[in-house]
Amino acid sequence: MADPASYRPRPGEIPTDPGVYRFRDEHGRIIYVGKAKNLRSRLNSYFANPATLLPKTHAMVHHAASVQWTTVGSELEALQLEYTWIKEFTPRYNLAFRDDKTYPYLAVSMGEKYPRVQVMRGERRKGTKYFGPYTAGAIRETMDTLLRVFPVRSCSVGVLRRAERSGRPCLLGYIDKCAAPCVGRISEEEHKALAQDFCDFMGGEAKRFIGKLEQQMAAAVAELDYEQAARLRDDIIALRKVFERNAVVLGEDTNADIFAVEQDDLEAAVQVFHVRGGRIRGQRGWVVEKVEDATEADLWEHLMQQVYGGEEQQQDSIPRQILVPELPANHEDLAQWLAGLRNGPVEIKVPQRGEKAALMETVRQNATQAMALHKSRRAGDLTTRSLALQELQEALDLPMPLLRIECYDISHVQGTNVVASMVVVEDGLAKKGEYRKFAITGEAAIDDTASMHDVITRRFRNYLAESEARANAVAATGEVSGALTGEDAAEAPKSKFAYPPNLVVVDGGIPQVNAAQRALAELGITDVAVIGLAKRLEEVWVPDSDFPVILPRSSEGLYLLQRIRDEAHRFAITFHRAKRGKAMTASVLDTVPGLGAAKQKALLDHFGSMKKVRAAPAEELAAAKGIGPVLAQAIHDTLNTGDEANAAAPAVNMTTGEILD
Template sequence: MPDPASYRPKTGEIPTDPGVYRFRDPHGRVIYVGKAKNLRQRLTSYFQDQRHLTPKTRSMVTTAGSVEWTVVGSEQESLQLEFTWIKEFSPRFNIMFRDDKTYPYLAVTMGEKYPRALVMRGDKRKGTKYFGPFYPAKAVRETLDTVLRVFPVRSCTAGVFNRAERSGRPCLLGYIGKCSAPCVGRVTPEEHRDLANELCDFMGGDGTKFIRQIEGRMKQAVAQLDYESAARHRDDIAALRRVFERNAVVLDEKTDADIFGLEEDDLEAAVQVFHVRGGRIRGQRGWVMEKVEDVTDGQLLEQLLQQVYGDMEDADRMPREVLVPVQPDDQEALTGWLSGLRGAKVDVRVPQRGAKRELAQTVQENARQALALHKTRRAGDVTVRSAGLQQIQDALDLPEPPLRMEGYDNSHVSGTNVVGSMVVFEDGLPKKSDYRRFTVKGEAARDDTSSMYDVISRRFQHYLEELAGESELVSGEVDAEEKAPARFSYPPSLVVVDGGPPQVAAAQQALADLGITDISVVGLAKRLEEVWVPGDDFPVILPRNSEGLFLLQRLRDESHRFAITFHRERRGKSMIQSLLDDVPGLGASKRAALLKHFGSVKKMRAASLEELQQVKGVGPTLAAAVLSALSDESA
């Protein structure tokens, strides 16, 4: 465990300017990012007597191996740089608001040629507009079904759309009037995009305008004695009003605001937000986060608003007002930053009286209940993970709990398409961004032990190369543009392979041949769930109901799943290639075009001669040869 005094910079070397700082662990990983109006004053506070630090701050400074900083020109610049670094490095000790992904959204994929309306969870995809979130999930599906009557935007998948486009026949929604059927040319791409824009305007709160327009059309139809059209317009108005009825009017119809509530204790905090558009509550979201250091409520709100609005690609979704329970610490810098993102003024304030104050109290009550519910659900979870890591440490006689574990497995069928997988658990939870896949070829693919040796050797060869390429960690000023270290440069505390003594021996030999002696290796055999340690004649037996064994099983099973998934992908591609290898005139590019068009051998085999000829470069003769090769194989 590093001693903070070993990397403490000299006080006189630290500038008194505003800036952003980073703490790194001994392996170079950024573990904490912070900003300060006065870097010297802020950084020296971390190196005081450890007895005066909060437990998590003490854990952070004793985990770190260096500290570095970047001076900026203003507090607003430090706010932007801090957000950029937190997003880039995902530091484990930073306050991270974990969004509740159970809330569904109505999304419109405006980035596509033919925008699609659908239900999505999370706010991730570029070029997509989101409306909501909705609760319960049934509400968003009913809303989508209702608005498609008035705004018949495409809602089908790419596969359904392409199939209708090829056949010249629309799907059921096109026949019943809930899709304008751009797939068969009933509307042009421009007309369909106009429909999608109108849907977005309506869902964005501009519904009164559309209702008045349809009312005008209904009156005009009645005047012309076109009662059938008038009845259709009447039903459209009723449908749009049903959508509005789901959202209670709580404020003046001109009010666009996000109202936040915050509830916290010494360890965690819960946040709730109501999205009010046009005076109506359009959605609700919730976050729960773990507090790392002793921060004020104002600092918590500031970091929350950074994460909520920093990734928002659609500035139109940002409201004119942001109502918060307490004033953020850097009020002026935060307001300026948000206004810059929106392109217009954003008012961040605490409501003092009236309807907005009453609604803010309701949001606060939701936050209080959310924290209570979270604690009920997580109390056992945190304890269980900690107990599992401790049990593994004790059973394997490790110097410290294995906070980072890597699991490895191989997959093949009779020695063909051999692949390997690497999965990562940090603090007992999967870290999917660090997963890796390996293709095993040549002599390394002859058996399981050779494959394991190859995968482990390649993974840790990357580690040694990246370690050798890194400069020595020092405390001092750094460039704001510096990138994160490569993923392979983070070594695990424990390597877990799927198998018994042979696989463990192969993994241990791979590490030894690379000169790595400080990483522990074990194997988990499936039959009796025994834990095998290199060089031991007898396995370590963990109790069947122990949390440590359960954690190792999860890691092993996840590596097995990841390897199987990769193997199936490769096997599917190689199967198509082997079936079509002998077809005269069918080269690699045309095979790839066929695979891209049909997606699988099964669909290709079911295709007609005419459908095969729709693929670029495939004529009647070649299509007949492909069908013959596929039919011979199925027979």
Template sequence: MADPQSYRPRTQDIPTRPGVYRFRDPSGRVVYVGKAKNLRSRLSSYFVNPGQLGPKTHAMVHTASSVEWTVVGSELEALQLEYTWIKEFTPRFNIVFRDDKSYPYLAVTMGEKYPRAQVMRGDRRKDVKYFGPFYPARAIRETLDTLLRVFPVRTCSAGVFRRAEQTGRPCLLGYIDKCAAPCVGRISPEDHRELAAELCQFMGGEGTKFIRSLERQMGEAAAAMEYERAARLRDDVEALKRVFERNAVVLAEDTEADIFALAEDELEAAVQVFHVRNGRIRGQRGWVVEKVEDSTPGEFVTHLLQQVYGADAGGDRLPREILVPVEPDDSAQLGEWLKALRGAAVNLRVPRRGEKATLMETVRENAEQALRLHKSRRAGDITTRSAALQELQETLGVPTPLMRIECYDISHVGGTNVVASMVVVEDGLPKKSDYRKFSITGEAARDDTSAMYDVITRRFRRYLEEQTNATPVVSGEVAADDDSGLKKFAYPPSLVVVDGGPPQVAAASRALVDLGIDDVYVVGLAKRLEEVWLPDDEFPVILPRASQALYLLQRVRDEAHRFAITFHRKKRSQSMVASVLDDVPGLGPAKRTAVLKHFGSLKRMRAASREDFLAVPGIGPSLADALTRTLSTVPAAAAESAPEVDGSLSAASAPSAEPATGPATVPVRADPAPGDRDASG
């Protein structure tokens, strides 16, 4: 790993003009390409204290061994050169939208004697009308197959067409009336061209006119008692309506726009785009990409549009309007670049209100679902889990397989209501029946390291007690109801993961040493840079950005955080309600529990009338008056902010299963797990 200072150029040697720069590794390969308005300012930012760099930038500057730059005349030229170099070198530390397919379009070759309708990709050709894009390709193939019933234009290749001309026999489509068979003279070149022109008009947004015309002809045929012809026209109308159903009108009919949205975490981002043509959603496309470089949302959108439209440059493939979730960096230069590609102005903007903003929200929901699905597939695949466990074992140098991993997290607000969580992963999957939560009081609650020491001590003291009292496990037959095996706390983990850096790791390691345990390994995962810390190590272990082992540690850490913060919120709400009810004279524990169970939250109690309190079992007129007087003094803001409780003030009650706050969580179920109980004793 190279030291960035070994190849840092002198500041005075770097120009202050716009330009594009490349970082190269010792083998000369380009590992990162970037652009800058001021090269000196941008390049200097890479050679600051390594601790101030993000994890991805830190990895990039230590992978590289040299940097070079090219001065250009303007920011627009820098944008164009950056895109060219990214496509040429495919640097590993640049965001790459890995989809080498261009959009599929419905194309009609109006430049030929007998125009042909086909699904076409690639560069735009002369005298070809394009409609779309459609994605996936199956959607346009099904649409074309339906349209051939009404507009039976030629779809065969030149070779098939010539062979039919020579033999005088049409292909199968000619026999089933899905082709007018111009190859054998069933239709004149002029009439066939008019048929192709009508198909283009229908795809161009004039479908309603054709449907009304066919319905009128159907009525005339029925009036003339030509029922077979009327039935065929009826089927044609239904076919065209099916095409309209596939591409429902969502905006004004003259709307042509691509609508982008994204959902992201620290490591990955899911991108979705809806293609709206003539007011209809013609297609949808999506990517899940690795966020290799540290970039702002605006920079991310800039790179996205560069790669999407740079790969599909050409004429009317770019819509008149591009809607994005955030304003791109260098939006003026990006707009000029898009205008040059399209040959006309492109309206690049962020929708704020109205129908387009509503549709943007739908696109964003699709992106969020795509990211969740990608994460769940990564977490649920047994091969991926096995690879992650093996990689983590080898990286940490643990001699035994990581069959059981326990992760601990501390949660509090300003040192109050300090709690901790323990989550368990066995064979890469969460074991919710073994989850535990801890209430921390006294001296142990003074800071995070003391709390971590207390939690690890309590957990492993219980492990030693249960191990001492457990019946030895031997091979042989046992009765079906035999329960003499080890209890749950008597199963030691192969690895203890703590949420934090060196102080938390040192506290956990010290607790194990004080208990005489030397066969349990401890690591910490620090949130800021996702560094893995080992006891007594001066430097952290940096796992690769796309490492399966890192994904596993993050999922376990985030689940521990979710479990801890859920318990903390519940404990805080209980203490808040309890402190209010403690001021009510004559309200004992039993009646207090009854009031909580009846109303469920401080907000509802504050809004309750005297008659509402009288409806609670055991509450008489004088106690109802006291409750009304006391709760009327509670500020509305405090009542609004207090979460709902389940009517019990016991710290052993199971927390609600709310979503994890981290980027990649272990899948959780909506009902409380049976093992979600307190381990404070």
């Protein structure tokens, strides 16, 4: 019996989206399928205190050896996928829906004289339109809600005939849940048109009907008929509720495989949904190593060959449509080859809009989550981290283990708002409390090499100064150990940087590496190794070398360097955007000496706009909070006697073009 803690996903790995989850035993067989509105909340409940679990659930989680999940776009899609997989895999711990029953459908018998709305199961009947499937509770609620807007007949044949003979409608006719064609309230043609509107709404034209009701409500309000407007408002709310619940996957005649990918420079996470008869019948995922210099089109060509070209591939498993985010190389020849395997036409295309494009976005989200999960598990595995650090040490021929690695990246836009980031990794794990940001100005902002030299110099110069100050403090106390207490500890300089790294990684090639090495040499630091990671080919450069160090593309050491470099880039971009946003907000008030941000805000709050501030005399300006007579006169002179072009210009956010006054 397995321990659920042995396969429990780590915190944060499970998404909060709706989806379907599958528990598998040690042989890979699916033993339970479930759906959830929030996957994280639902799955975490299975790993609670075993004493609180129901006997069946307790047995299932101890029988299982792994758990997987698939996210979908809505609760209805989760319901459909759950039902499909229970029918396909017949898991032993699923009690519901394992018999021959099916989910109920909402059916409209358009072939009858007076079409009837009803709940139906089993085989489909000719002349009847079906919508669904639904759960038993949801379908009754949906039907009851829609009948107030589309009062189509829902009674049985016996009730209909009795009403026709007596000339009195049934209860539904009295409460306006039926248009009562049986007693002639509306004609046969009008009732069929009403039933067709019902079908059109359920078929996806909900927005047309909702928009029509909104226009009628607006007209009722204009005529001061508030009671009618309130009724229409309630109808609109009801239709919107049904519309949100009734998100269908695809049309029933749709047979397609829908692919999506999330990739970086080394790997790609591929996901595919198998849609048959408009329903998701299966899902698969892979994480594959990318071929060097291969494009995404090349990736799809190789993937099609592997997925559909195996000897065990069944002819009927190749669908009519294959939907991909980018057409494979030689897609016409590939489609012809697949058509020969299928003995029928095959179409490879990129969906641009509509339901198929929306479902592809769902598949892409699954690929993104699969990639993140793959990376987090690789980074979180102690054995993998140790192997990565060992591979790096051996490849770079370093004498000391890589206990601490620092990575630096420069970020700017055409030389403006230049910033740099420093991220720290200890024992292969990020140490975010020791990340640092650098703003770069002056000569250091000329180019990336000058910026890198400046950042490395500042970081290690601060370290040397802190080390010297601490050494002096220790010498003054006479404590060899360096432990400071009491007043000595309070007076000791506060450290901005921790101890130096064993390895410095810079984002770039040999110019950036040589600049960093030169900065360390100028400070007299010789025991810190420097390398650079060039993004295009993932080459590792060392100082004063004509050739890079090439790590195997499957190397754990290369994966570690890539993760560190990407984290440094993310941290630098975040700081750069924040700095650029502040710098891009300009105002003529900034030129007034002594007028800071707080007083500018007080001035604008008092007058309401720059136009009124500019028109106000100095005496009125002095009435604003924090504005004295001298400062008020300076503001008045700047706005009215300074440069006319500047004085006429309002404060503007240069990024968005928004006028700030």
